[in-house]
Amino acid sequence: MxxxxxxxxxxxxxxDEIVGDALLSRTLLGKPWLIWRKADGSYAMIADRxxxxFVPLSMGTRVGDTVQCRYHGLGFDGTGACVHSPFPGDPPAHVSSPSMPIVEKHRGLWFWPGDPALADPSKIPDFSFLDxxxxxxxxxxRIEGNYExxxxxLMDLTHAEFLHIETFGVNGSIFHGEQTVRHDDDGAIWNNWDMTDAEAPEWSKPMLEPGAKIDQWLYMRWHAPASMALTVGLAKAGTQRADLIVPPMVNPHIITPETATSSHYFYDHEDNxxxxxxxRQVFVEEDEPMIEAAQRALGDQDFWDxxxxxxKTDVGAIRARRALMQLRKAEESAAA
Structure with missing residues (x-):
């Protein structure tokens, strides 16, 4: 991999996964990490070991803004430094736990695994609609599949015609639509579908006159490594998208690797x-089995191998993969 x-x-x-003095342990990028909220409202993220x-620090307890290991009582602050030892003398300077920059933005906690000096929160993708x-x-x-x-x-919306028949009911309209892929200056890749004078999805038909056609748009935006936002719009045909059937819907689809073959999938939906x-039907019963089946079929084999x-319709997904390849090569060159 x-x-x-x-x-x-x-x-x-x-x-909101971290309430009060709670400690959150989560495997990210192949390693266990421990996250907590400090008294000043900022967050700490250190290795959960x-x-x-080598026991997990998540088995320990909070002591103010520090975490105390349950095994021998060593205490660690948000930088990973050992700041407390119950034994004689000062805490040993060489005892420390790796840490990463972590910030709260758009209701999420974002971490930076690269050079901390380059961790600029303004580079976090725009998910301001979540605010x-x-x-x-x-x-x-948690999905048993590689994040790519x-x-x-997610970047290939055509699978909705086959996999999400009951949930999305797009009725073949995407095959009569127009696909466009564009790149923005901030690194975003957009995979957009515009369907004009199309058959209405099943779920929208009760809101329309019998036989009425619709204009629909499905826009997926991707930022590296796998932070996506989907916008769905639906309007009565021939109204230049002015007569909306429902307000445009925008939702996050943010993927973070757990390991090389498993991922965390962050999403939202209306609270009902x-x-x-x-x-549950879309993610767990429809998408997840296909992704996990693909992962089992690939095993440890590289995608390109x-x-x-x-x-032709894979262009959005392929460009996202190639963008990641270019980023990897650039980092490898810089390291060399």
């Missing part, structure tokens, strides 16, 4: 049982 890109922001958790005898009080439920799934396989799934049921067939 290829190495992770380091000089990008990854999402570690939703901020005591450097003394709005939309009454949304924010969740996270999940990106492939109907939306929760649909999300498997010689995948590339369709």
């Amino acid at each position: 290829t190495a992770y890109v380091k000089h990008v922001w990854y999402m570690a958790a939703w901020a 005591c450097p003394h005898r 709005e009080d939309r009454g949304m439920y924010r969740g996270v799934l 396989l999940i990106t492939d799934n 049982e109907q939306a929760a049921t649909m999300a 498997a010689r995948p067939a590339i369709l």
Whole structure:
């Protein structure tokens, strides 16, 4: 498997996953990390392993802004430094735990695995729509699949015609639509579908006159490594998108590697049982089995070594993969 890109922001958790003095342990980029909220509202992120005898620090307790190991009582601050020892003398200077910059933005906690001096929070992708009080439920799934396989799934919206028939009911409209892919100056890649005078999705038909056609747009935006936002719009045909059937919907689809073959999937949906049921069906019953089946089929084989067939509609996903390849090469060259 290829190495992770380091000089990008990854999402570690939703901020509301950490309540009060709670400690959150989560495997990210192949290693266990410990995250907590400090008294001043900022966050700390250090390796979830005591450097003394290697037990998880998450088994310990909070003592103010520090974490105390349950095994021998060593205390570590948010930089990973050992700041307390119950034994005679000062804490040994060589005892420390690795740490990473972590900041809260757009209701998420974002970490930077590269050079800390280059960790600029303004480079976190724009998910400002999450800052709005939309009454949304924010969740996270663990999927047994590489994060780039999940990106492939999200950047290729044509699979909705086959995999999401009951949930999305697009009725073949995407095959009559127009696909455009564009690159923005900030590194974003957009995979957009515009369907004009198309058959209405099944779920929207009760809101329309019998036989009425619609204009629909599906826009997926990608930022490295796998931070995506999907915008869905639906309007009555021939109204230049002025007569909306429902307000445009925008949702995060943010993927962070757990390991080379598993990932954390951060998402949101309306905070009601109907939306929760649909999300479970789309993510857990429809997408997840396909992604995990693809991962099992690949095993440890590299995606490109498997010689995948590339369709014209794969252009968005392939450009995202190639953008990551270029970032890896640039970091490898800089390191060399």
